[in-house]
Structures are given as C-alpha cells and as structure tokens.
Amino acid sequence: MSATLLVVEDEPAIQELLAYNLGQAGYRVVAAHSAEQAAALLRESLPDLILLDWMLPGASGIEFARRLKADAATRAIPIIMLTARGDEQDKIAGLETGADDYLTKPFSPRELGARIKAVLRRRAPQMTDDAVEAGGLRLDPATHRVTGNGQPIELGPTEFRLLHYLMTHPERVYSRPQLLDRVWGSHVFVEERTVDVHIRRLRGALEATGHECLIQTVRGAGYRFSAKD
C-alpha cells in the first residue's frame, strides 16, 4: 500500500537527500536527473506522485509538467514542484500548469513529508497508509489488518481494497462503475454485478462484529460507507 514517488532533480546531493528521507518515510522512490530520463522511466511504470525540480537542464520543470498534464497516461499523477525561490510569480505559473503543490528550498524533511501526505490524501486518500477508523471499525493499511471493536476480521485482498476505498471516502455514494474504476482499476473489464458479490462478502465478514450496517445500499445509485445512523 506504500506509494511510489518519482523524484526529478539534477543536483545529485539533493536527489540523494530526498531519496533517503522518503525511503525512510516508507515510500518507494525512483529518481531521475533530467526530464528525459524521467520521461523514459514513466514509460516503464507510473508513480503515484512526482516531485519535480523547477530548474532542470534541457526542458525546464514547468515545461515538463505541462507535457505530463497533456498526456492522457500521466495527467492524473499529482505533481509537487520544488522551487529555489519563493517567487509568487513562479508559484502561480506552477499551479496553472497543473502542479498540485509547491515547495520552496530549503525545506525540512518534516514539511516535505507533510506536503506529500496532503497531496496524496487529496488525490487518492487510500494511497496513504494511515489507519482509518469509523464506528468501531478499524482498518490499518500498514499492517494490512482490520478489526471490529478490537476483534480481528479476515478479508480477502479485493474486499480489503474495497473497504479501504470506502472508508477513505465515507459519506458519499459510489456507483458500480465508479467502484470498478477506483478499486479494481480503470482498465479492467469486469461485470458490474461483481461489485455486488464483493459487497456481499465484505458484509458477511463484517457481520462477525456487527459492522455490516456501515456498508449501505443506495438503490439506483450505488453503495456508501457511513458511520451515521
């Protein structure tokens, strides 16, 4: 459940520093020293977030960000810009190209961590490995464990992801296609009714501690996780 970060930074010292700190924080880190290398890495696999230096040799960071946001494959990836000066002009320009946040050097590891978590939480709350709790039900991605009132609950991988998604997006209805997109992945071809079955299995598992009522059916709309009522 740990997110993968791509660091694009030409100064080796800072790159090392970032890689070490982020590695310590539990992220998987992939590093690139130029926009070209970063682009090559992106062809291999997509990270969950990109840390992008403002000043890069060759294509500048802002230009690279623009390219990323123009490409269907990479546009969904949140970007945090690393900029040397706190120039308001740059900040505006950065955010306009689609960057989700920016960070002014020098920055503390603590601040870096906080920004990354905030951005990941905003774009995809289930990517952070913070434990979630509601109504006595607790799900901890770090230990891959679910408990209801302290009692352990066994879940299959899909039910775990499903519950994780719902718990990190509570009080909101999701249709079957939406859940398939966000829990199964957007390029999977699966019957809509499959969602029903996994909801059923999830409820079955939650029955042991009486938490099945947290998964609510909204007829004609989809499903909702709610600790109210």
Next chain:
Amino acid sequence: MSATLLVVEDEPAIQELLAYNLGQAGYRVVAAHSAEQAAALLRESLPDLILLDWMLPGASGIEFARRLKADAATRAIPIIMLTARGDEQDKIAGLETGADDYLTKPFSPRELGARIKAVLRRRAPQMTDDAVEAGGLRLDPATHRVTGNGQPIELGPTEFRLLHYLMTHPERVYSRPQLLDRVWGSHVFVEERTVDVHIRRLRGALEATGHECLIQTVRGAGYRFSAKD
C-alpha cells in the same frame, strides 16, 4: 445528477486533458474536434454545457457560438469559451456572442471545475452535487441523503430526483409536463397523472418531519416548492 458536457477542441492533447479531468469530476463528456462534428453531435442529443475552443479549423469558435445562439434548439445551452490569450478584445467579443464565461489557456483543472460549476448552477442548479437546504429540509446529492430537522428521510430514486429538482428551483410553479421533462427526461412516455402519485409519495415521506407543506399544489398550474408561509 451528472451533467453532460460537449467539448469542442481541435488539439487532441487538450481535448484528452479536458476529457480526463472532467470525467474524473463526474461529468459525462462528449468530444468533437470541429464545429461540423459538434453540430452533428448536437443533432443527436443536447449537452448541458459546451466548452468551445476559440480557434477552430473551418468555422471559428466565435462563429459557431453565434450559430448556436441563433438556433432555438441550442440557444439555451450555456457556453464556456476557451481562449489562448487573455486578450480583452476577444473576451468582449466572446461574451457578446452569447458565451456565458471564458477561460484563458493555460488554466488549472481547479479553475475549470469552478467555472463549470458556476455556470451550471446558474443555468441548471440540479446538475451540481451541492447540498440544498430550505426550511429545515436538507438534500445532499453527493451522499444521496435527505434529512428533515436532522432526522433521516427515506426516498425512492424518483422522489429523490423530484425533490432535488423542486428544491433547486424553488418559488416557482412547474406544470406536470414540465416536471416530466425535467425530472423523468424529455423522451419518456409517461402519463401526466404519474406526477401526482409521486408528489403524493414525496409528501408521504416528508410527513415524518412535518415538511410536506413545502410541496404546494397550484390548482390548474402544477406544483411548487416554497419555504415561505
């Protein structure tokens, strides 16, 4: 619930970007790369809003907008213009042809979303998923929930849509054909009397918290939602 957007944009990269972002935001997106293709699509079905590029091959965006506003069938559809530079002259001309808003490239997804919401709210309030409240009655499309003075109220899908439409268009009488058009959809063949029945069911559900008086009958005209009296 979710609005349909028509994107008219010849640059594939920007079209993709828009389609992706808007799709994520929960809108249904139809794309066209030219005014001609857009016109053809409009003959099939009408979107709730049109995002129109200023520069288009063939008929320019401004000319196309003028045509849309000249046609009775499409005149009501709001238009947001996409323009490359912040040229004041273009802005004036765009708004003069009937565009409801305009957006200067490059723009952030956040700003795009805000503009679309604002325009839709103005033209078709029930298309946004903002919560509505009046007289202690609260309806939240995102969570698909209705409460009266905090007490949950159960509604079927049709009653929910009906109440949503009425609450987002308060203090105004709607005839049965109008309600059938806007709540059921324009190409559905249903008896007019059916509206009565659903109004009845809606009132029945609202009685639990004493909110049934918000749905008022206007003899010979139709129904009205009003928090006054």
Next chain:
DNA sequence: CGCTGCCGTAACATCGCTGTCATACTATCC
C-alpha cells in the same frame, strides 16, 4: 499434483420501485 483460498460469473430469489387505474375528494363556476 492435489489442496486451498480467492475471484468472476451466472442463475435464481426477493424486495422495492414504478406506472396506471379506479375512486374519493375539493375547488370553481353557473
């Protein structure tokens, strides 16, 4: 290889929503 656990699909059962009708009620006009 057999066992085990998980997954996706299909088939069936069930429940609730929906549209229509018949009937009772109410307002308006003469």
Next chain:
DNA sequence: GGATAGTATGACAGCGATGTTACGGCAGCG
C-alpha cells in the same frame, strides 16, 4: 346547490435492481 374539472389517495401488477448462493477457474503452495 349542483355540475364539472382538477386533484388526492390507495390498490395493484409488472418489472428491474439488488441479495444470495453455487459453481468453475486459477494462482500459490506444499
């Protein structure tokens, strides 16, 4: 007051959405 048009109400049949279960396939593992 009676006639008439408009509206409210309750019952009902049909159907679609959802719940539930069973089964076959498949990957991991000993």
